[in-house]
Amino acid sequence: MTDTAQRRTVAKVAVHPVQAPPPAGDRRRRRLADQARAYGFLVGGLVCFALFSWYPAIRAVVIAFQKYTPGGEPEWVGTANFTRVFQDPEFGAAWRNTLTFTLLALLIGFAIPFVLALVLNELRHAKAFFRVVVYLPVMIPPVVSALLWKWFYDPGTGLANEALRFLHLPTSNWSNGADTALVSLVIVATWANMGGTVLIYLAALQSIPGELYEAAELDGANLLQRVRHVTIPQTRFVILMLMLLQIIATMQVFTEPFVITGGGPENATVTVLYLIYKYAFLYNDFGGACALSVMLLVLLGAFSAAYLRLTRTEGESA
Amino acid sequence: MSTRTLLSPAALARPRGKAVYWTVFTGTVLLFVIAFLFPVYWMVTGAMKSADEVARTPPTLVPERWHVSGYTDAWDLMQLPEHLWNTVVQAAGAWLCQLVFCTAAAYALSKLRPAFGKVILGGILATLMVPAQALVVPKYLTVADLGLLNDPVAIWLPAVANAFNLYLLKRFFDQLPRDVLEAAEMDGAGRLRTLWSIVLPMSRPVLGVVSIFALVAVWQDFLWPLMVFSDTDKQPISVALVQLSQNIPLTVLIAAMVIASIPMVAMFLAFQRHIIAGIGAGSTKG
Numbered sequence: 001m002t003d004t005a006q007r008r009t010v011a012k013v014a015v016h017p018v019q020a021p022p023p024a025g026d027r028r029r030r031r032l033a034d035q036a037r038a039y040g041f042l043v044g045g046l047v048c049f050a051l052f053s054w055y056p057a058i059r060a061v062v063i064a065f066q067k068y069t070p071g072g073e074p075e076w077v078g079t080a081n082f083t084r085v086f087q088d089p090e091f092g093a094a095w096r097n098t099l100t101f102t103l104l105a106l107l108i109g110f111a112i113p114f115v116l117a118l119v120l121n122e123l124r125h126a127k128a129f130f131r132v133v134v135y136l137p138v139m140i141p142p143v144v145s146a147l148l149w150k151w152f153y154d155p156g157t158g159l160a161n162e163a164l165r166f167l168h169l170p171t172s173n174w175s176n177g178a179d180t181a182l183v184s185l186v187i188v189a190t191w192a193n194m195g196g197t198v199l200i201y202l203a204a205l206q207s208i209p210g211e212l213y214e215a216a217e218l219d220g221a222n223l224l225q226r227v228r229h230v231t232i233p234q235t236r237f238v239i240l241m242l243m244l245l246q247i248i249a250t251m252q253v254f255t256e257p258f259v260i261t262g263g264g265p266e267n268a269t270v271t272v273l274y275l276i277y278k279y280a281f282l283y284n285d286f287g288g289a290c291a292l293s294v295m296l297l298v299l300l301g302a303f304s305a306a307y308l309r310l311t312r313t314e315g316e317s318a
Numbered sequence: 319m320s321t322r323t324l325l326s327p328a329a330l331a332r333p334r335g336k337a338v339y340w341t342v343f344t345g346t347v348l349l350f351v352i353a354f355l356f357p358v359y360w361m362v363t364g365a366m367k368s369a370d371e372v373a374r375t376p377p378t379l380v381p382e383r384w385h386v387s388g389y390t391d392a393w394d395l396m397q398l399p400e401h402l403w404n405t406v407v408q409a410a411g412a413w414l415c416q417l418v419f420c421t422a423a424a425y426a427l428s429k430l431r432p433a434f435g436k437v438i439l440g441g442i443l444a445t446l447m448v449p450a451q452a453l454v455v456p457k458y459l460t461v462a463d464l465g466l467l468n469d470p471v472a473i474w475l476p477a478v479a480n481a482f483n484l485y486l487l488k489r490f491f492d493q494l495p496r497d498v499l500e501a502a503e504m505d506g507a508g509r510l511r512t513l514w515s516i517v518l519p520m521s522r523p524v525l526g527v528v529s530i531f532a533l534v535a536v537w538q539d540f541l542w543p544l545m546v547f548s549d550t551d552k553q554p555i556s557v558a559l560v561q562l563s564q565n566i567p568l569t570v571l572i573a574a575m576v577i578a579s580i581p582m583v584a585m586f587l588a589f590q591r592h593i594i595a596g597i598g599a600g601s602t603k604g
Contacts, residue, residue: 035433038432038433041422041425041430044419044423045419045420045424045479048475048476048478049441049479051460051464051475052460052478052479053453053481054441055460056460057445057453057456060453060455070462121324122323122324122339129347130346130350132586132590132594133350135586135593135594135597136355136583137354139534139579139586140579140582141538141556141582143556143559144559144575144578147559147571148357148361152357156375159360162375196597199598200597200598202598203598213323214322214326223324226324230324248449251449252449252451252452254540255540255541258560259560273451273541276454276455277545280458290455296452297449301447304447308443308446308447
């Protein structure tokens with residue numbers, strides 16, 4: 001419809017407020033034109049979602065049951081991919097490492113940001129400084145953070161052992177030791193990602209009404225009791241939300257083990273996503289890679305569903 | 319400003335409270351400097367040390383002699399201009415595609431009542447439940463089938479399939495008053511015209527947030543470009559750094575790391591107020 005035509009109908013409406021409904025054929029044509037226009041706006045986004053989200057999700061499940069090499073004819077193999085992947089000695093190691101990484105990240109990377117946010121919320125000076133500095137590592141590309149810490153962890157000349165020597169503590173093998181490698185990677189991930197968590201906690205802490213603390217104090221609650229009975233219940237939702245998000249994120253860890261340890265030493269840092277990468281690009285076994293992807297997808301999908309449910313119900317009640 | 323927190327203003331005003339406050343304050347400043355600023359300082363100055371000084375134990379806190387050659391060597395030896403340019407092209411394209419396709423789609427879903435709009439929105443939101451990294455392999459195969467390997471388009475178009483940004487835009491458009499849009503229509507503006515001259519100017523804050531998310535995501539990504547760009551000349555800086563890190567002198571590598579960090583850190587320092595406010599507000603609102 002051209003601009004003038006539209007303007008003419010508007011004018012008509014102004015003159016005859018009670019207008020007879022247009023003939024049915026005309027109305028349907030207009031509705032079709034409206035739909036065509038709406039889909040004109042939608043089509044770019046839809047094609048991208050279809051090609052790069054919906055189709056790959058379906059395809060992962062299909063290929064998980066196929067023998068698949070790019071360019072070749074796919075061949076149905078039933079659950080052979082799953083059994084082969086199960087029997088891979090790295091399979092157990094990858095899942096163990098991923099779960100340990102997630103657990104350690106929760107232990108190390110969860111309490112620290114909360115305590116930091118608690119302290120920062122009490123400080124009345126240099127607020128901008130703290131916020132910018134804590135978020136700075138988040139803006140450094142993850143690859144650079146990983147390479148930086150790889151250099152720090154160097155057993156000979158690295159800064160990490162230098163710090164231990166300075167404090168007269170025994171030195172460590174850090175990322176080069178089979179028993180310390182995973183913890184070393186958790187430290188890197190925590191350092192690099194903590195800023196966002198701290199800022200989210202800070203925002204949550206600031207929304208706690210001051211009267212609650214006042215009332216608790218009048219009732220004789222000491223500092224720790226106030227944290228326990230006011231702060232934590234009041235931020236319960238954010239704590240839970242961030243915990244789910246962190247589980248989802250850390251179970252997909254890839255950059256740190258790939259860059260810092262290369263999965264070693266002795267498979268100590270091979271993660272599930274790393275194993276998926278190896279199956280696809282080292283073994284050229286896309287069926288196995290997709291079988292692993294589907295397993296990861298199912299597990300993380302459950303956490304994501306819990307997260308979405310949580311944010312949606314809380315969003316409605318808030 | 320005087321909303322009370324865990325500690326009461328009265329407790330802080332007491333001499334003991336003041337002493338504790340300033341001790342904690344100093345301790346926190348020191349902790350932040352050591353934990354977050356010092357590694358960055360170490361990186362920037364490490365690149366300026368000579369090859370044997372950087373490997374020395376105990377290390378020197380300040381370079382004995384400042385060499386700029388680390389930086390210039392990195393620039394030339396590692397072909398940083400080329401890789402930086404690749405990253406810029408990838409990030410700019412992804413940003414533009416996201417702005418164009420996601421705003422158009424969000425506008426349609428929010429204001430144009432397409433048939434099956436609810437189903438489509440549901441399908442888009444469902445992808446939030448699918449962890450992105452778990453789908454990289456089938457996504458890679460699709461990109462390969464389309465002949466997009468080693469092509470920046472392989473970064474641009476998948477970036478559009480970002481349910482989070484699309485939903486952010488849709489939620490914002492939902493809040494725009496209907497009568498303003500209807501008034502524009504009365505004045506004879508078409509859908510595109512309404513989007514361009516009414517909706518977009520009113521949506522500047524959310525467009526800013528989406529832009530920052532889009533740029534940061536591409537600049538920081540590693541696994542996807544690692545898969546897609548096997549051709550060394552096409553690789554963005556993140557992938558190139560790792561590929562080249564094996565056979566390059568340490569000072570040169572460190573210098574390259576610093577250079578790779580500058581664009582995002584500079585953007586953060588320039589827009590830090592907005593970025594920090596956005597993180598806090600976005601999260602607590604859910």
